[in-house]
Amino acid sequence: MxxxxxxxxxxxxxxxxxxxxxxxxxxxxxxxxxxxxxxxxxxxxxxxxxxxxxxxxxxxxxxxxxxxxxxxxxxxxxxxxxxxxxATSVLGRTVDVPAGQATISGLVESISFQTGEPRLTIKTSDGRTISNIALSSVSRIALED
Incomplete structure (x- = not known):
């Protein structure tokens, strides 16, 4: 008992x-x-x-x-x-992501979800594709492209 x-x-x-x-x-x-x-x-x-x-x-x-x-x-x-x-609101927009001392800018091409968290794939102006970027790490979203 x-x-x-x-x-x-x-x-x-x-x-x-x-x-x-x-x-x-x-x-x-x-x-x-x-x-x-x-x-x-x-x-x-x-x-x-x-x-x-x-x-x-x-x-x-x-x-x-x-x-x-x-x-x-x-x-x-x-x-x-x-x-x-x-996450879908940034699709097709240009975002800035801090990378150490520099900032990487790129167009959001796709969004994936890992354990419920949105991850972005961006394409930079020099043609590089960068994947697995956390939405929370985006420092700026451009209003107009």
């Missing part, structure tokens, strides 16, 4: 954090946590049953973890869509 109670206490501590952190901390999903509660009910001492308030409190904590995880996934999706939108 002490192990299950410790999980319940830990879930309350992590319910305010992101859903991914909760999943990482427990190493299991919401359905697995519900199975723990059901197992706790199955094997509880009949002479010392869990109080209704405690049971409802644990279910509420599990529900908060699931809702936080869902919200975190949706926010991540919005951020990735925003990054894709920003």
């Amino acid at each position: 002490a192990e299950v109670d410790a999980i319940g206490a830990a879930s309350g501590a992590t319910s305010a954090s992101t859903g991914q952190t909760a999943t990482d901390a427990f190493g299991m999903g919401f359905e697995d946590l519900l199975r723990i509660v059901l197992t706790q009910l199955t094997y509880q001492d009949p002479l010392k049953p869990m109080e209704n308030f405690e049971f409802v409190s644990q279910l509420a904590q599990f529900s908060q973890i699931q809702q936080t995880q869902t919200m975190s996934e949706r926010i991540l999706g919005i951020l990735q869509a925003q990054g894709a939108n920003q």
Whole structure:
């Protein structure tokens, strides 16, 4: 019983954090946590049953973890869509990218995505093609070409 109670206490501590952190901390999903509660009910001492308030409190904590995880996934999706939108806005435009003490200017020819982050491929005025440039490293975007 002490192990299950410790999980319940830990879930309350992590319910305010992101859903991914909760999943990482427990190493299991919401359905697995519900199975723990059901197992706790199955094997509880009949002479010392869990109080209704405690049971409802644990279910509420599990529900908060699931809702936080869902919200975190949706926010991540919005951020990735925003990054894709920003990346497509520079397609066909001239950008400046710092390279040590110098700055490289080039026309954005294509955009690729690596682990959700946009990467640019530019063609410089002397005909060189430079790939795998992070959008965050662009220092200037020309208004008109």
